[in-house]
Amino acid sequence: MHTLYAIVVILSGLVAGGALNNALAMGPALRTLDEQTLSEVQRHWSPLPARYSALASVAAGLAGVALLVFGDLRPAAEALVAAAIGLGALLLVSIEATRRMELTARGAGEPPRAGDVAVVRRWHTAQAVAAVASLGVLACYSVAAGPVS
Amino acid sequence: MADALDVVTVVLAGLMAGGLLVVEVGLVQTIRRLSAATGVRLHVAFDHYVEWSMPPLTIATFGVGLAALVSEDHVGGAELVLRVVALVAAVAVAGVSQLVNVPLNARMRTWGPRVPDEYESMRRRWDRAHRVRTLAGQVAFVCFAVAFAIG
Numbered sequence: 496m497h498t499l500y501a502i503v504v505i506l507s508g509l510v511a512g513g514a515l516n517n518a519l520a521m522g523p524a525l526r527t528l529d530e531q532t533l534s535e536v537q538r539h540w541s542p543l544p545a546r547y548s549a550l551a552s553v554a555a556g557l558a559g560v561a562l563l564v565f566g567d568l569r570p571a572a573e574a575l576v577a578a579a580i581g582l583g584a585l586l587l588v589s590i591e592a593t594r595r596m597e598l599t600a601r602g603a604g605e606p607p608r609a610g611d612v613a614v615v616r617r618w619h620t621a622q623a624v625a626a627v628a629s630l631g632v633l634a635c636y637s638v639a640a641g642p643v644s
Numbered sequence: 645m646a647d648a649l650d651v652v653t654v655v656l657a658g659l660m661a662g663g664l665l666v667v668e669v670g671l672v673q674t675i676r677r678l679s680a681a682t683g684v685r686l687h688v689a690f691d692h693y694v695e696w697s698m699p700p701l702t703i704a705t706f707g708v709g710l711a712a713l714v715s716e717d718h719v720g721g722a723e724l725v726l727r728v729v730a731l732v733a734a735v736a737v738a739g740v741s742q743l744v745n746v747p748l749n750a751r752m753r754t755w756g757p758r759v760p761d762e763y764e765s766m767r768r769r770w771d772r773a774h775r776v777r778t779l780a781g782q783v784a785f786v787c788f789a790v791a792f793a794i795g
Binding site for chain 2: 516633
């Protein structure tokens with residue numbers, strides 16, 4: 496059981512740290528770029544963090560469910576349920592924002608289209624929501640892991 | 645009190661490790677695919693904002709992790725080893741950052757629109773240093789998390 500707790504804390508920590516960095520640094524940095532440069536940068540950058548964060552979120556969720564099913568629920572059930580709800584919200588926000596973001600992807604040299612900037616702005620808002628949700632998930636899992644010791 | 649410090653340590657270490665990892669997986673790979681001029685613009689803009697979050701996170705991870713270790717009455721064996729390794733790894737993150745990445749960032753900030761020829765070698769050096777501190781950050785987080793789970 497200790498191993499499962501360590502796994503959910505590590506996975507949710509990596510997701511939360513990435514989402515927080517995206518919200519606090521990458522998002523503001525992207526907003527300093529002009530539309531043409533932003534379109535080029537987003538085409539390369541936006542799919543990359545999802546390579547690990549989506550997988551880590553799903554794995555953390557599955558490990559959390561395993562803890563709920565097989566673990567000693569008395570001390571940690573509420574925190575685990577809260578973490579599961581947070582993970583669900585995180586996945587919904589991330590998947591929808593990434594899907595919309597991919598609509599702005601252009602071939603090299605193609606000009607941005609009307610509405611791209613609004614989509615990018617919503618994507619940044621989604622990143623902020625994802626950062627808060629994933630931070631909550633990490634805190635819940637960490638608190639849940641505590642009473643086991 | 646010690647339990648609360650342990651939870652805070654794990655959360656901070658997770659944020660530090662995840663922040664380093666997303667830069668390695670996302671920003672470093674993106675900049676490699678951009679032209680030098682665009683890459684430098686993105687790098688400098690990112691650096692301007694990230695210096696408000698990552699250095700304090702790293703210092704806080706070390707500080708709270710040390711406080712948690714000192715405030716525990718009975719820490720020994722594997723848990724003690726893991727906590728000490730985690731603290732050393734957090735120091736390595738800060739050390740590599742201050743010795744390599746921060747000076748390179750400062751030089752890039754002084755550049756105008758024309759990117760000097762030395763940029764490619766500087767970027768490779770920055771990337772290597774970042775990979776080292778990312779690895780150290782992951783080691784710190786995993787050690788803190790495992791020590792917390794088995795403690």
